[in-house]
Amino acid sequence: MSRVKKTSHPAVDPVEQRKRAHLELCEKAEVEHPGKTTLLEEIDFVHNALPELALEEITLTTEFLGKTLAAPFLITGMTGGAPEAYAINRDLASIAEQRRIAFGLGSQRAMHRNRDLAWTYQVRKFAPSTVILANIGITQAAQTPSSALRELVEAVGADALCVHLNPAQELIQPEGDRDFRHGYATIQRLVSELGVPVIVKETGCGISPTIARRLYDLGARYIDISGAGGTSWVRIEGLRNVGEAARLGAQFASWGIPTAAALLALRGTSIPRIASGGLRNGLDAAKALALGAELCGMALPVLKAYTAGGVAEADAFLSQCESALRTALLLTGSASLEELRKQPLVVGPRLQGWLEALTQRERRN
Numbered sequence: 001m002s003r004v005k006k007t008s009h010p011a012v013d014p015v016e017q018r019k020r021a022h023l024e025l026c027e028k029a030e031v032e033h034p035g036k037t038t039l040l041e042e043i044d045f046v047h048n049a050l051p052e053l054a055l056e057e058i059t060l061t062t063e064f065l066g067k068t069l070a071a072p073f074l075i076t077g078m079t080g081g082a083p084e085a086y087a088i089n090r091d092l093a094s095i096a097e098q099r100r101i102a103f104g105l106g107s108q109r110a111m112h113r114n115r116d117l118a119w120t121y122q123v124r125k126f127a128p129s130t131v132i133l134a135n136i137g138i139t140q141a142a143q144t145p146s147s148a149l150r151e152l153v154e155a156v157g158a159d160a161l162c163v164h165l166n167p168a169q170e171l172i173q174p175e176g177d178r179d180f181r182h183g184y185a186t187i188q189r190l191v192s193e194l195g196v197p198v199i200v201k202e203t204g205c206g207i208s209p210t211i212a213r214r215l216y217d218l219g220a221r222y223i224d225i226s227g228a229g230g231t232s233w234v235r236i237e238g239l240r241n242v243g244e245a246a247r248l249g250a251q252f253a254s255w256g257i258p259t260a261a262a263l264l265a266l267r268g269t270s271i272p273r274i275a276s277g278g279l280r281n282g283l284d285a286a287k288a289l290a291l292g293a294e295l296c297g298m299a300l301p302v303l304k305a306y307t308a309g310g311v312a313e314a315d316a317f318l319s320q321c322e323s324a325l326r327t328a329l330l331l332t333g334s335a336s337l338e339e340l341r342k343q344p345l346v347v348g349p350r351l352q353g354w355l356e357a358l359t360q361r362e363r364r365n
């Protein structure tokens with residue numbers, strides 16, 4: 001493949017340009033939900049003063065899509081479609097391989113529009129054995145035959161396709177989608193026709209238990225609840241635009257179900273779920289796992305570490321997350337993630353309020 005020729009492709013594609021602006025804002029601006037947190041601070045563990053465990057006994061291994069990960073982490077989908085995006089994908093996929101954690105690609109919409117950009121997503125050779133996730137938006141998925149989506153997945157050697165939901169972000173974008181019908185039918189079609197597992201993910205506004213249940217019943221293999229309290233795509237669109245879009249973006253910047261609330265509402269169900277949205281350290285991850293998540297996804301903190309200090313800093317950040325997670329397991333007397341999930345949790349009043357509202361909705365539906 002002639003990379004020199006591909007990199008000289010003019011960046012006129014609006015999707016590609018928008019992705020560049022997003023990356024730049026994420027690296028330089030304040031892009032998290034203003035005045036709203038994940039509410040993970042409302043979760044507390046019960047300390048075990050005599051755990052009868054050695055740190056070296058603790059295992060974080062996790063089965064995910066038929067592969068064994070060394071720790072329950074996922075670098076969630078961020079980018080693709082431009083030469084600098086390729087470098088990020090290549091480096092983060094290499095880190096994922098070395099750490100034996102999962103790696104997600106950013107939306108493959110740019111590649112779908114222009115096959116010359118496929119190479120910016122093709123990082124399987126840097127991560128030959130770990131889980132790689134393909135990515136597409138629900139609206140593009142609805143408009144694309146399953147065979148073409150399967151080609152997108154196969155072209156990057158992915159283990160599953162993440163279909164992302166982002167209606168709030170789209171509504172702020174002047175050029176964004178306005179029609180969100182046929183979403184469930186699209187998921188149902190992909191589950192039966194794609195030939196690889198389908199994961200449905202939000203992008204920072206959360207998925208309610210009612211919707212998670214319906215998606216799971218349709219055959220979605222995992223639900224990534226990607227809740228509020230971390231990166232706010234509504235805020236980013238507000239910052240990227242002027243006039244009405246900027247106003248609307250600022251007004252709705254904190255929209256969404258906090259990550260801990262979305263997870264708590266699914267506690268005790270058999271719906272396989274991934275936690276993401278505002279997870280910023282290993283203790284956040286421990287709480288999300290104790291609430292029943294099988295995997296913890298992080299986007300912005302990995303990107304920030306990578307931007308600040310390249311591969312070494314991104315790797316160091318993930319290493320810190322892993323050691324803090326081990327610490328939480330030891331201090332709760334849990335030798336494995338399975339044992340962590342059985343620990344009693346203290347749940348604060350604001351989170352209880354969310355739980356009441358989310359489960360009331362569930363009962364009504």
Ligand SMILES: Cc1cc2nc3c(=O)[nH]c(=O)nc-3n(C[C@H](O)[C@H](O)[C@H](O)COP(=O)(O)O)c2cc1C
Nearest residue numbers: 076078106107164203226230231277278298299300
């Ligand atoms: C720079 C950047 C680009 C992203 N691009 C995508 C994308 O293309 N597809 C997608 O499903 N999610 C995308 N996301 C959303 C993340 O996967 C994640 O759901 C969200 O950012 C919440 O996690 P965080 O608070 O750890 O950033 C992106 C996030 C960031 C920071």
